[in-house]
Amino acid sequence: MLKGFxxxxxxMGALKYVVIGVVVxxxxxxxxxxxxxLHRVPVQYVGSPGYEAFVPDGQTINYxxxxxxxxxxxxxxxxxxxxxxxxxxxxxxxxxxxxxINELNSQFVGQTDPINNQPYVLLKDVYIIDANNRxxxxxxxxxxxxxxxxxxxxxxxxxxxxxxxxxQGWVNNFxxxxxxxxxxxxxxxxxSSLYNQANITGTVAYQTKLYGHYGLGGGGLLxxxxxxxxxxxxxxxxxxxxxxxxxxxxxxxxxxxxx
Numbered sequence: 001m002l003k004g005f006x007x008x009x010x011x012m013g014a015l016k017y018v019v020i021g022v023v024v025x026x027x028x029x030x031x032x033x034x035x036x037x038l039h040r041v042p043v044q045y046v047g048s049p050g051y052e053a054f055v056p057d058g059q060t061i062n063y064x065x066x067x068x069x070x071x072x073x074x075x076x077x078x079x080x081x082x083x084x085x086x087x088x089x090x091x092x093x094x095x096x097x098x099x100x101i102n103e104l105n106s107q108f109v110g111q112t113d114p115i116n117n118q119p120y121v122l123l124k125d126v127y128i129i130d131a132n133n134r135x136x137x138x139x140x141x142x143x144x145x146x147x148x149x150x151x152x153x154x155x156x157x158x159x160x161x162x163x164x165x166x167x168q169g170w171v172n173n174f175x176x177x178x179x180x181x182x183x184x185x186x187x188x189x190x191x192s193s194l195y196n197q198a199n200i201t202g203t204v205a206y207q208t209k210l211y212g213h214y215g216l217g218g219g220g221l222l223x224x225x226x227x228x229x230x231x232x233x234x235x236x237x238x239x240x241x242x243x244x245x246x247x248x249x250x251x252x253x254x255x256x257x258x259x
Contacts, residue, residue, distance in 0.1 A: 043139045043152055047131050050076025051178040054086050054127040054151060055171055056098040061143070063087055063150065069094045073138075073151065074175045076131060081149055085141075086127070088153030090161065090239055094127060097216070097238050101125050101165060104211050115195045116202040123204070123211060124168040125236060128178065130160040130244045162245035163236030165216060167204045174223065174231055178248070182226035185251040190220075192255060194230070201232060208234035221248075222255050230255070 056071040068091050073081040086094055101123055108120045129136055137152040153161075166174050177183045188194060188205060195206050208219025217237030222230045235241065241249040 043137050043155070046073075046081070046138045047075040047135050048077060049132045051175060052076055052129045052131050052136055053171070053175045054084065054094075054129070056086070056094060056125065056127075058098060058102065060095060061085060061148075063141070063143070063148075066091075067095065069098060073136070073149065074172060076175075076179045078172070078176060080172075083146065083148050085148050085150045086153055087150050088155070089158065090127075090153060093238050094125075094163075097125050097163065097236055100214075101211070101216065104214055104216075108207070108210070113203045113206055115206050116198045118198055118200075118203045120207055121200055121203055122168040123165050123207060124171055125163060125165045126171055126174060127161065127163050127239065128175075128245060128248070129156060130242065133157070133160065133244070157242070158240065159242040159244050161239065162241045162249055163217075163239030164233050164248070165208065165211065165236055166231060166233040167200060169200075170204075170231055174233060177223045177225055177229075177231055180225060184224045184253065185248045186222045186224050186253045186255040187251045188220040188222060188232075188255050194232075194255070194257070201230060205232040208232055221251060224255065
């Protein structure tokens with residue numbers, strides 16, 4: 001009887017482990033179904049020589065176990081790629097900068113510029129990549145059925161990256177101007193008459209300096225096109241300025257509208 005009892009207990013123990021094993025397999029299978037599906041293709045290099053821009057759209061995504069910024073990539077020829085993820089160096093800083101500029105917009109937009117008496121406007125952060133030496137590395141990834149284009153920022157020379165901000169409605173114009181021969185970056189003197197212009201140009205010229213006082217970095221910079229068109233912008237000091245973009249970060253020439 002004892003032998004029979006031991007044998008029976010062994011069978012029950014074996015059945016117990018079988019049942020537990022089946023439960024574990026089912027739980028793991030269910031978890032795998034619920035996890036985001038991720039499929040990648042090899043890294044490609046996109047665009048052509050010139051300046052390309054990542055523009056965050058305020059959304060973030062979990063990619064490879066960490067949070068990255070989503071947005072658009074504007075190529076040097078003006079083509080815009082949507083559903084882009086910035087992954088790698090400066091990823092956290094870009095999210096922080098984008099949140100900060102959105103908070104400043106919430107605080108100031110609708111108030112009045114004390115210099116030209118015009119309402120403040122929405123400003124937007126832009127991250128420029130100098131692709132003159134090497135095109136931007138992109139890895140296509142499919143996450144839960146949606147195709148994304150992941151900027152592999154760790155494979156970009158930090159010397160080729162810099163952060164800026166300008167009027168939201170001028171972002172494409174800003175990138176186009178940087179890629180237009182004859183465009184010169186210049187700095188505004190403190191007494192420039194441009195600040196007094198009762199238009200968006202005058203407002204943004206002053207507003208970039210205002211935002212700069214809140215930690216974004218120096219404003220009062222200009223892209224001056226050969227046509228005479230000017231685009232005020234500021235430098236985002238939270239992204240270490242790449243040496244290949246130093247002429248846009250710290251222009252040597254002072255703006256003189258009569259020259």
